[in-house]
Amino acid sequence: MFQRRVPLVRLLGFEIRFDLTWLIVVALIVWTLSAGYFPAAYADLPASTYFWMGIVGAAGLFTSIVLHELAHSVVGRRLGMDIHGITLFAFGGAAELSEEPATPRVEFLMAIAGPLMSIALAALFYLLGLALAAAEVAEPMVTVLGYLSAINVLLVVFNLLPAFPLDGGRVLRAALWAWRGDVDWATRIASMVGGAFGLGLMLLGVLAALRGNLLGGVWWLLIGLFIRATAAASYQRLRMHHMLAGISIRRLMRDQPIVIAPAASAAELVEDYLLGRSLKRVPVVEDGRYLGHVGVEEVKALTPQERSQRLVRDIMVPAEPDNIIALEAAAADALAQMQRTGHGRLYVVDGTRLAGVLTLGDLLKYLSVAAELQGNARGPGGMRGHAGSGAG
Ligand SMILES: [Zn+2]
Structure with missing residues (x-):
């Protein structure tokens, strides 16, 4: 999926890299914050101050996402998972696994670690903001910290939606997997929910665009498309690995x-x-x-x-x-x-x-050939066309 990754930094033994799409998003976020969000939240500051608030806000958001992914990665590594690094791209970050979690417990603990980190960050930014406000220093920073606290809460809410491959979808899959002991079935259900959720986001995006919020609408449309594609690819990838099991x-x-x-x-x-x-x-x-x-x-x-x-x-x-x-x-x-x-x-x-x-x-x-022999009875319709999509 990620072709043009640029290494950025190594943290705790994990390589953090970014996809070039991320740079466009960073620029977009700085612009949205300094031209729209911060002037609305705190009026009558000079343009240069808004610009710096935008830079600090974007850097804080970027750091929050890296820490969220690091939490997944550190917990995963402790539980014996092989993690290759963290890639930042247009829609956030991803810790890259070369294998599926071995048990529902590993899947659950790894999935929940990221949102827990984001909750901690939201609290931290909130308290820092309170402290600065009480001391009556650096008031523009209070606004930035308020934004960072809110955006981390938003990250938690969004990521905990039960739509695979989001964290909440992984929690759902772990629960289904633990219940029936069938990872294939659990992945199929979680991916279908993920696909439906992605479709919902796309529809919301179209509605928003029709109502005049073009940028926001296109954004939701793209995220919906991305979630649908990833849900389908994740399921397909699992199916491919199962079909290849035991083949030399x-x-x-x-x-x-x-x-x-x-x-x-x-x-x-x-x-x-x-x-x-x-x-x-x-x-x-x-x-x-x-x-x-x-x-x-x-x-x-x-x-x-x-x-x-x-x-x-x-x-x-x-x-x-x-x-x-x-x-x-x-x-x-x-x-x-x-x-x-x-x-x-x-x-x-x-x-x-x-x-x-x-x-x-x-x-x-x-x-x-193996899929044809198995028939399509075990897979949701229309997924066969995605056979290659996990390979990029
Ligand atoms: Zn996460």
Whole structure:
């Protein structure tokens, strides 16, 4: 889902990064606060003061969201979950999991940690505001703190709506899961509620836009769309992992792939491999050992003269943990790795020896056949079209 993530800072061992969509939203929030919200809440201040209030307000909101996600992440890590980091994007933040929680208890504790943190922050900002007001200092800051307290309450209310994948939806799923012991069923119900809720938000957005609140309306419409897509993708992802359970990579990979030697020239690569066999990427192998891969992307950066002079060794992308997977790994792990790294093609290694290549396409082909054999009886209608949406 997140393609252009920029690392920002490391906190408590978690990498905090942001998606470029977040920057647009930060600018929008500063503008809305300094041009609309704060002048309405506290009149007759100079424009520069409103601007600074907007900056401080946006920074406080940003910090609140990071702390909310950190609470999820710290509790998750303590309970043994593997968390890759926190991404901030247009509609808030997300702690990234590479696996589903193992038990309803883990799911519940992890889900509730974020809203509890936001409640604590709301109280903290409220008390700070009271203290500043009593001391009669920095009065514009009292307004900013009031805003931050209110926005944290709003975050709690919104996130606790029982709509998966929001925190409240995760609590709902944990409860259903604990009740019947069937995570598949619990996810399906929670996702359906999430989808319905997303649709409701979209309708509210359209109504608001028709009544003249265009910006707010479009915003709710987008959030509704986002929740619907995420609810469908979360359910689909779970279903995919279940269908891949117990399937080994060995069964789905292509063995004996066409390989190129590191001493080959870039010109040979183009003529004999890329054009000659219609390949986009070729693994680089020497004495059976996997060294890296090379393809259209690397060649495109070269001038015609460089193509005749450079060797594959010089231009290849060297092997790195994100690109390779062990032959003994499970297919579900391969899918999780593709989802996490955005690499749709993994080189399967047996020690250092290249054993084969596994692509997202190979996994999806298997999944579509398996889903067809299962019939659609167990899944809600219309979700099959989203099979790839969890892979971005
Ligand atoms: Zn949360």
